Amino acid sequence: VNIAAPVSCTACKARHFASCQSLTGSGLDAIAGLKAGDRRLAAADHIYREGDIIEDVFILVDGWVLLYHMLEDGRRQILEILLPGAFFGLQPEFKAAMSHSAVCATAVKVSVFSRQHLMNKFHDRPELALRVMIMCARDRLALYQSLTNLGRRTARERVAHLFVELDHRLRARQPGVVSALPLTQEQIGDLMGLSKVHVNRILQDWRQQHLVDVGRGLIRIQRPAKLADIAGLGAEEKALRRTA
Amino acid sequence: VNIAAPVSCTACKARHFASCQSLTGSGLDAIAGLKAGDRRLAAADHIYREGDIIEDVFILVDGWVLLYHMLEDGRRQILEILLPGAFFGLQPEFKAAMSHSAVCATAVKVSVFSRQHLMNKFHDRPELALRVMIMCARDRLALYQSLTNLGRRTARERVAHLFVELDHRLRARQPGVVSALPLTQEQIGDLMGLSKVHVNRILQDWRQQHLVDVGRGLIRIQRPAKLADIAGLGAEEKALRRTA
DNA sequence: CGTATCATTGACGTCGGTCAATTCGTGTGG
DNA sequence: CCACACGAATTGACCGACGTCAATGATACG
Numbered sequence A, B: 001v002n003i004a005a006p007v008s009c010t011a012c013k014a015r016h017f018a019s020c021q022s023l024t025g026s027g028l029d030a031i032a033g034l035k036a037g038d039r040r041l042a043a044a045d046h047i048y049r050e051g052d053i054i055e056d057v058f059i060l061v062d063g064w065v066l067l068y069h070m071l072e073d074g075r076r077q078i079l080e081i082l083l084p085g086a087f088f089g090l091q092p093e094f095k096a097a098m099s100h101s102a103v104c105a106t107a108v109k110v111s112v113f114s115r116q117h118l119m120n121k122f123h124d125r126p127e128l129a130l131r132v133m134i135m136c137a138r139d140r141l142a143l144y145q146s147l148t149n150l151g152r153r154t155a156r157e158r159v160a161h162l163f164v165e166l167d168h169r170l171r172a173r174q175p176g177v178v179s180a181l182p183l184t185q186e187q188i189g190d191l192m193g194l195s196k197v198h199v200n201r202i203l204q205d206w207r208q209q210h211l212v213d214v215g216r217g218l219i220r221i222q223r224p225a226k227l228a229d230i231a232g233l234g235a236e237e238k239a240l241r242r243t244a
Numbered sequence C: 001c002g003t004a005t006c007a008t009t010g011a012c013g014t015c016g017g018t019c020a021a022t023t024c025g026t027g028t029g030g
Numbered sequence D: 001c002c003a004c005a006c007g008a009a010t011t012g013a014c015c016g017a018c019g020t021c022a023a024t025g026a027t028a029c030g
Helices: A028-034 A115-124 A126-152 A155-171 A185-192 A196-208 A224-231 A233-243 B028-034 B115-124 B126-152 B155-171 B185-192 B196-208 B224-231 B233-243
Strands: A035-041 A046-048 A056-062 A065-070 A076-082 A101-104 A108-114 A212-215 A218-221 B035-041 B046-048 B056-062 B065-070 B076-082 B101-104 B108-114 B212-215 B218-221
Touching (some): A065 B126, A076 A126, A076 B126, A108 A115, A126 A155, A126 B065, A126 B115, A126 B126, A155 A185, A155 A196, A155 A218, A155 A224, A185 A196, A196 A212, B076 B126, B076 B185, B108 B115, B115 B126, B126 B155, B155 B196, B155 B218, B185 B196, B196 B212, B224 B233
Antiparallel strands (some): A035 A108, A046 A101, A056 A108, A065 A076, A065 A101, A212 A218, B035 B108, B046 B101, B056 B108, B065 B076, B065 B101, B212 B218
């Protein structure tokens, strides 16, 4: 039984990114019948907050969502960026407080499902649980990347890495378009463990080199190849190709 | 259907740590019949390396295992510490190169299972896939904690956090014993994104305050409560209790 | 005993944080 | 259409946490 969803980017340059979080085509369309409804939210709205006890799980239909964790003194770490197709809100323990918050970076549309119904569905159609498990394992790779980013890369490498990853995830949806990220510099800082001031300095530098373009609340990725270079992806790929 | 494994630490002070990775008692004992054999390894041996293509998955029986990712220039990030009971080696894509390496921190014994047989078993007994999925979700919480650690905490907070987490995970197995960590200072640095020199300075400081004791290749946690304080866990818990 | 690994310590440098002051941009109300 | 408000972006000055380098000491192991 080969239960893994077919994944197209096995050989592509950014395969280390979990760019394939989408459920579309992975069999979980089957849960569409369980939908409890859609919910529309505005930028900066919260879908849930750390400590909430929720009965639902979500699939992101439109917009960007950020999962984050906040320390009591105001320091914030953004944990994941969710793009349309992402499945989220499922905690390991039922009736437990959410371990993190989910906030909209843009206007957002989510499909809402009853967690209980979903679990029942897993019981009826076990292959769905397997698919979710595999998604979960895939997400883990992305988290591993983020750990390496935060722990062992310089500020510029981190931000370049982030941009290349997002460029890749967006290109998979809209090939041929210059990727535009609806993120504030502060959000980028909270993603990469940096201050917004330092993020700004990096962006200024790159803007002068025409690697990115900033404006209108968007960051446009103009030379992803050069950014991949800064991120240190080139050499790493070579090393992997040798071992493969 | 309540499929979540009973977890005892819902209310305990360190519940944010995924200290409960163990499979024991979570229903996956059922896969014991699939065991392909045991493997014993010495400290510093690798179970697999980044880039390897393996057919097996593992359950750690004895010893400590470190999962890590290495950059081409030698920088290393340790991604997870595995204690006995941990299930690992399952990649989202079959026949794909491992995304990380697994190395023994101590002498180790692992049970080896054929991934193919395991997947067949999931097919026969779907509730097992669900359990693994839930484990996976639980691990994610630990990874979220690590991200917050690396991105938004100071060096001392990070190391204190690590020690408290490990102390908790060890106490769950051996209550009443002073926790002793078989980690080098360099490994602690690679876990927390620090240089081994800086780790040493922090440890010297704490040793003089009798918070920890160093020697014989072990780090003994003597005052976990004080370390939890340094880690900033006290205030955070209060904040959570308010919301709950 | 020789060798290798880990731990320790000091001197020094720097990456990135903090603080604070503008400036810009966008949306709002008059 | 303009005045204003408010958040985001920008810039400079300053500094401190942590890294790097290098030398020395402690331990273990064959």
